[in-house]
Amino acid sequence: MLKAHIAWEGLAQNVIEWRRQMHRHPELSHTEYWTTQFLYKTLSSFPNIDVLTPAPTGVIGILKGNLPGKTIAFRADIDALPVLEKNETTYSSEYAGVMHACGHDAHSAMLLGVASILSEYQDQLKGNIIFIFQRGEEMSPGGAKELVESGVLDQVDMFFGLHLLPALESGVIQIKKGIATANRDTFNIKISGKGGHSSMPHLSIDPTVAAADVVMALQTIVAREIDPRDSAVISVCSLLSGDGTTARLPDEATLCGTTRTFTADVRAHIKEAMERVCTYTSKSHRCTADVKFDEWDYSAIINDPDLCDLAAQAAKDYLGDAFFCFTESPMSVGEDFSEYQAIAPVCFAWLGVAQPSTENPPLHNACFAPDEAAFIHGVKYSIALAEMLVM
Numbered sequence: 001m002l003k004a005h006i007a008w009e010g011l012a013q014n015v016i017e018w019r020r021q022m023h024r025h026p027e028l029s030h031t032e033y034w035t036t037q038f039l040y041k042t043l044s045s046f047p048n049i050d051v052l053t054p055a056p057t058g059v060i061g062i063l064k065g066n067l068p069g070k071t072i073a074f075r076a077d078i079d080a081l082p083v084l085e086k087n088e089t090t091y092s093s094e095y096a097g098v099m100h101a102c103g104h105d106a107h108s109a110m111l112l113g114v115a116s117i118l119s120e121y122q123d124q125l126k127g128n129i130i131f132i133f134q135r136g137e138e139m140s141p142g143g144a145k146e147l148v149e150s151g152v153l154d155q156v157d158m159f160f161g162l163h164l165l166p167a168l169e170s171g172v173i174q175i176k177k178g179i180a181t182a183n184r185d186t187f188n189i190k191i192s193g194k195g196g197h198s199s200m201p202h203l204s205i206d207p208t209v210a211a212a213d214v215v216m217a218l219q220t221i222v223a224r225e226i227d228p229r230d231s232a233v234i235s236v237c238s239l240l241s242g243d244g245t246t247a248r249l250p251d252e253a254t255l256c257g258t259t260r261t262f263t264a265d266v267r268a269h270i271k272e273a274m275e276r277v278c279t280y281t282s283k284s285h286r287c288t289a290d291v292k293f294d295e296w297d298y299s300a301i302i303n304d305p306d307l308c309d310l311a312a313q314a315a316k317d318y319l320g321d322a323f324f325c326f327t328e329s330p331m332s333v334g335e336d337f338s339e340y341q342a343i344a345p346v347c348f349a350w351l352g353v354a355q356p357s358t359e360n361p362p363l364h365n366a367c368f369a370p371d372e373a374a375f376i377h378g379v380k381y382s383i384a385l386a387e388m389l390v391m
């Protein structure tokens with residue numbers, strides 16, 4: 001086994017150091033210029049890897065084996081979020097208002113770690129390994145779609161993704177077979193009435209009251225129309241109406257938010273029901289509603305069961321049985337890793353990064369602080385997969 005020949009401690013230190021450098025320089029979706037340069041330079045310093053930049057930001061590394069075999073791809077995402085970091089460390093974000101609050105810095109650092117090792121074993125490779133450092137995961141339409149459409153990944157036989165999870169014990173790999181994440185849709189609703197003097201509401205058509213009613217009515221869709229054995233989320237995240245004055249009723253109100261569903265049927269039902277509920281609830285207040293869904297939203301990841309079994313074996317081989325588990329519950333997050341399903345089967349896993357005896361704020365929180373000791377487990381898991389599949 002490769003396992004016995006790798007200097008894991010030094011590698012773990014490298015991964016933590018790469019992650020901290022990226023953590024200091026977080027960049028928003030589709031503007032990851034510093035990150036791209038950093039990844040390009042680091043990846044190019046490893047032997048045998050062809051480094052490509054098929055999109056304006058993001059990097060792809062290709063390690064071609066000398067012997068024929070399958071092509072496997074590992075995907076990391078590279079973008080950060082518009083969050084003002086509250087952690088005070090020596091490697092806190094240097095860009096005010098931008099933070100790696102979803103752990104994509106760690107995903108990229110772990111994948112650099114994997115590439116740094118596997119690039120030394122080209123002569124034993126039966127097939128090819130592609131390292132994807134994908135831009136723009138956090139913002140629709142996402143960077144995966146353009147990579148799929150570019151054709152650069154057409155030869156890939158299977159895709160593997162790994163994401164940090166602060167709710168899971170540090171170092172544990174967790175996989176959900178089949179539906180693993182949610183369909184993520186975003187909506188925008190405009191409710192139109194007629195503005196006027198706030199002392200004479202009978203001469204106006206008040207969109208604020210209609211909007212308030214719509215927010216409540218939308219919640220009845222999940223409660224009353226969705227089979228209790230299925231699940232769904234409708235979250236109104238913003239409601240804008242009026243401009244802060246108290247003398248005037250506004251002409252319109254706007255709401256926006258997101259839905260999460262796990263099957264195509266429920267996804268379609270929710271969209272139809274939202275149109276209906278918004279239209280008729282608004283109508284009952286003499287208003288009109290215009291409901292729009294973003295056309296670029298993400299579909300659910302459907303993990304291939306056979307790949308999941310291979311991944312479980314790989315994790316157990318390198319980490320031991322205690323550090324792997326299957327789960328029955330999909331996550332309600334949206335992930336554009338699902339785009340790669342258009343090319344080949346996929347397996348998306350979670351890596352636990354819960355710090356022992358701390359609160360462990362969730363992903364996207366300004367205090368998100370993963371346990372760095374877990375990162376080497378992510379590296380080991382991916383190297384184990386490569387050894388199993390193409391070595």
Ligand SMILES: [Zn+2]
Binds near residue numbers: 363
């Ligand atoms: Zn995220």
Ligand SMILES: [Zn+2]
Binds near residue numbers: 103104137163
């Ligand atoms: Zn993420």
